[in-house]
Amino acid sequence: MRSRLPVFVSSFLLLSAVLAGTVSAAQTQSPPAARSPLTGPYVLPDLPYAADALQPAIDAETMTLHHQRHHGAAVTQLNQLAASVAELRDGAVEPVLARVSALPPAVRNNLGSHYNHSLFWLVMAASGTGGSPSPELTSAINAAFGSMDAMKQQFSLAAATRFGSGWAWLVVLPDGKLAITSTPNQDNPLMDVVEVRGTPVLALDVWEHAYYLKYRNVRGDYIAEWWNVVNWNEVNRRYVEASTASK
């Protein structure tokens, strides 16, 4: 035991120096360049389908670039940020989003991107394989919006009118009701910086990188086609999970 003492003492001194601000936390970690999506706490998830599976709604080139380059870049950035932001070291997502206002803006952008895209891939499926809205979800949609068509119209409008880059959401509010909202950039309804907070059950990425190769500037056509690849089985599952948690 005695032989471990010097290590303990030097660790203690280093920790004291970090707390005192004389050594930055970053200096105690691997240099950022050494981190990658394969070695950091955050990992780029595989797509749950082939890159061309959602055609014609989403073309294979867009899907590959979107997943590998855009989502991939956010994961790489997060793993670099984890060197200096203690909250990111264990790969946590939801609890960090809930207090993101207290953290550097890069956390809001990159952890938002990672959460949003990870969800986006899952709430889509090849046309004809995503099932349909469950009786429970349908009944909640009817209660909140009047009908499935009215919900789709309101969601599509939120997506179409989001100025610049952002996302449209169907969320379960803390009181268990459904609502539609949209957020700019990579913000999402789990963050403590948005107007409407809730648990997302459906998400649509309306950044230009999500549709420009195929649809050019016509975001409305992308939104209309996208409804054909919604994975209702996953939305149903998330609705049950979120509405149970809100009770």
Ligand code: MN3
């Ligand atoms: Mn995107």
